Amino acid sequence: xxxxxxxxxxIASALGVLGVAAALMAFAFRDNxxxxxxxxxxxxxxxxxxxxxxxxxxxxxGSVKRVGDRNISFxxxxxxxxxxxxxxxxxxxxxxxxxxxxxxGVLVGPGQFRADSVLAKHDETYMPRDVADALKxxxxxxxxxxxxxxxxx
Amino acid sequence: xIVEAGHYALVLALALAVAQAVxxxxxxxxxxxxxxxxxxxxxxAQFALxxxxxxxxxxxxxxxxxxLTNVIENSHSAKPLIYKISGVWGNHEGSMLLWVLxxxxxxxxxxxxxxxxxxxxxAATLAVQAWISGAFxxxxxxxxxPFARVFPAPIEGRDLNPVLQDIGLAIHPPxxxxxxxxFSITFSFxxxxxxxxxxxxxxxxFVRPWTLLAWMFLTLGIAMGSYWAYYTLGWGGFWFxxxxxxxxxxxxLAGTALLHSATVMEKRDALKVWTIFLAILxxxxxxxxxxxxxxxVLTSVHSFASDPQRGVFILMIxxxxxxxxxxxxxxxxxxLKPGGIFAPVSREGSLVLNNxxxxxxxxxxxxGTLYPLALEAFTAEKISVxxxxxxxxxxxxxxxxxxxxxxAQLLAWKRGDLLGAAQRLTFAAAAGFVVALVLGAIHGGxxxxxxxxxxxxxxxxxxxxEVFGRIxxxxxxxxxxxxxxxxxxxxxxxxxxxxxxxxxxxxGLAATGWGVEEVLSLxxxxxxxxxxxxxxxxxxQTLPGPNYRATVARTLVRSNGAVVATLDPARRxxxxxxxxxxxxxxxxxxxxxxxxxxxxxxxxxxxxxRVYWKPFVSLIWMGALIMAFGGLLSLSDRRxxxxxxxxxxxxxxxxxx
Numbered sequence: 038x039x040x041x042x043x044x045x046x047x048i049a050s051a052l053g054v055l056g057v058a059a060a061l062m063a064f065a066f067r068d069n070x071x072x073x074x075x076x077x078x079x080x081x082x083x084x085x086x087x088x089x090x091x092x093x094x095x096x097x098x099g100s101v102k103r104v105g106d107r108n109i110s111f112x113x114x115x116x117x118x119x120x121x122x123x124x125x126x127x128x129x130x131x132x133x134x135x136x137x138x139x140x141x142g143v144l145v146g147p148g149q150f151r152a153d154s155v156l157a158k159h160d161e162t163y164m165p166r167d168v169a170d171a172l173k174x175x176x177x178x179x180x181x182x183x184x185x186x187x188x189x190x
Numbered sequence: 191x192i193v194e195a196g197h198y199a200l201v202l203a204l205a206l207a208v209a210q211a212v213x214x215x216x217x218x219x220x221x222x223x224x225x226x227x228x229x230x231x232x233x234x235a236q237f238a239l240x241x242x243x244x245x246x247x248x249x250x251x252x253x254x255x256x257x258l259t260n261v262i263e264n265s266h267s268a269k270p271l272i273y274k275i276s277g278v279w280g281n282h283e284g285s286m287l288l289w290v291l292x293x294x295x296x297x298x299x300x301x302x303x304x305x306x307x308x309x310x311x312x313a314a315t316l317a318v319q320a321w322i323s324g325a326f327x328x329x330x331x332x333x334x335x336p337f338a339r340v341f342p343a344p345i346e347g348r349d350l351n352p353v354l355q356d357i358g359l360a361i362h363p364p365x366x367x368x369x370x371x372x373f374s375i376t377f378s379f380x381x382x383x384x385x386x387x388x389x390x391x392x393x394x395x396f397v398r399p400w401t402l403l404a405w406m407f408l409t410l411g412i413a414m415g416s417y418w419a420y421y422t423l424g425w426g427g428f429w430f431x432x433x434x435x436x437x438x439x440x441x442x443l444a445g446t447a448l449l450h451s452a453t454v455m456e457k458r459d460a461l462k463v464w465t466i467f468l469a470i471l472x473x474x475x476x477x478x479x480x481x482x483x484x485x486x487v488l489t490s491v492h493s494f495a496s497d498p499q500r501g502v503f504i505l506m507i508x509x510x511x512x513x514x515x516x517x518x519x520x521x522x523x524x525x526l527k528p529g530g531i532f533a534p535v536s537r538e539g540s541l542v543l544n545n546x547x548x549x550x551x552x553x554x555x556x557x558g559t560l561y562p563l564a565l566e567a568f569t570a571e572k573i574s575v576x577x578x579x580x581x582x583x584x585x586x587x588x589x590x591x592x593x594x595x596x597x598a599q600l601l602a603w604k605r606g607d608l609l610g611a612a613q614r615l616t617f618a619a620a621a622g623f624v625v626a627l628v629l630g631a632i633h634g635g636x637x638x639x640x641x642x643x644x645x646x647x648x649x650x651x652x653x654x655x656e657v658f659g660r661i662x663x664x665x666x667x668x669x670x671x672x673x674x675x676x677x678x679x680x681x682x683x684x685x686x687x688x689x690x691x692x693x694x695x696x697x698g699l700a701a702t703g704w705g706v707e708e709v710l711s712l713x714x715x716x717x718x719x720x721x722x723x724x725x726x727x728x729x730x731q732t733l734p735g736p737n738y739r740a741t742v743a744r745t746l747v748r749s750n751g752a753v754v755a756t757l758d759p760a761r762r763x764x765x766x767x768x769x770x771x772x773x774x775x776x777x778x779x780x781x782x783x784x785x786x787x788x789x790x791x792x793x794x795x796x797x798x799x800r801v802y803w804k805p806f807v808s809l810i811w812m813g814a815l816i817m818a819f820g821g822l823l824s825l826s827d828r829r830x831x832x833x834x835x836x837x838x839x840x841x842x843x844x845x846x847x
Binding site for chain 2: 040043046047050051054055057058061062064065066068069070071072073074091107126127128129141
């Protein structure tokens, strides 16, 4: 094989591999992307029931109900709109009323969601009020500093 | 006082970095050996200064000096000593200081051990390294000063995030950073070579041990991170395709490709432009990882307090180094003459294919990780790309690598015999079939697991075909075989072990399909069946810890009635942060593990828990250890030892092509 032929083989195989990878990605993007909505956004965009989604917001105070052994229902709110979520399984350590939450699952109807996994958002720099006050007095605690939020995997 | 000394040392280190970044390059331009020779001593002095700075911060943490914001926010006087030390890098500022420390450690190591290198290449490499360390020291001083004081000091600190109060924090970040940052030195070598116009086989020989070192640490760091997530999150998972994990996987894939292409460059003087490009790419992806993790664009357990200013600064560093190096690459690379030629079916050809597949798989991870970020930035649409995407894209691209790996080792340089290689792998393929049949008969279960272990067994056996072929040529005596085995280059053994390690990890991954998971409420007296074992809950109680309160379920693991292990899975509540963590109870039995974790307390006093039997799961991380061991063997090869290569001096001293 000539030098030119070898180079062509090389380029062709490179393009082949990259083409396969690109095709796989295009294919995977069609079915394996999950959109994330807040309750207001969900009401506004109104995706068809059956769509796989992630929704996020605060767990509404007083909305968590346990039905039977492991069936749980709660309401996710952004204070304007609510979504009721049904979930069968164990809740993460940081799941609390009034705290942030992300649920992944399927939309069953308008404002009705069936979750198959629930992640609790937590504030890594959460601290008791008295410590916060003490630090505020010393000017360390900056109210305006954006507070981080992390997903607990 | 010690703290101020640490801060001052860091400022001095910045000044030295600037000197080291400028003077040697100026010397190079003027052809002045005295100016070039300043690079090595300044690199060592810079290391000493950053080390002083790091020790000062560690001292503040160990002594619980609550006049430092960094210590207040991340420490507590009641915290155990080990976490006071690891807490130094369990926060944004301290972790960046560790980053810089490792950067200058590598600079100092090049200064100390690479005396055989041509003076101009060494000067240029160290100068580029100083550009990087200077940029990051500036970043620390401007946006993330760990030495900031508070007056008056509070009496108590806010404690370290309980999730981080784990031995994993002492091991995982240093290992991972050694890997990440280790690629800075190959990047500096690449930039130095482009500046000096010395891109030849000798360069590849100088750079290969450093790549190997970084690759080993990155392998161990990723494996350790995965094991930490596995035992600390309580879900029994070990890889989540989380953007932060992907951020470490991308440099690993690029680094693995670099390791292989550097071999071709060293042995055959081919693939020069590509190797240089990979050296730039590997570190660029490390920088990208640092940006993703440290800028706050991602929210994960890894992102500490985020500050937009920091994100912008790291982004500027990213753009400067990636853009600058690619510009240098575009300017200098066309001057390279093509090297040795080879047939498509040859060792070189197989390594080219390896590189193509590795970079393509890296590209799938890259797109899957960055596409959601880009989409959110441009359209405010939030999406998540999870495991199904990566299984569908990364999986198929990586599969041929696994299948071709043993065959590639059997091909000769320049022109190989594919049929011959396939014949020599018959035994390995047969071994794969036997293992798949036996395990399939025992466990049944998903086809994917059976196919997975088949490929894994083929890979493990196939990896040693090449070295065994060199030892047992004909019917020979044991002593001849032994002396041949010892006489083989260590790098041949290293490659065999590293490749076998991939197979071992794959085995563990494939076997996850045979696992058993029970999610249930646990009470004292309950007995749960998990695979071949029985898990019995003896008692549940609340116990005090040094800075937490724990709910513990004393659990016995029994096999045919005999107790084989006692586990204490627990949930710990840390009052200072009002946070709860899960401490799984894990025992390794054979190669599998029984894993018990508690996830909640019910009103009736029972505990929500998960009980898993995970056969062969320990192989996932053992494989990584074997890969790193292979790297170590290769590193100990005389030919590649850092600082040896003196015999190559004659070659290196010739002007570059």
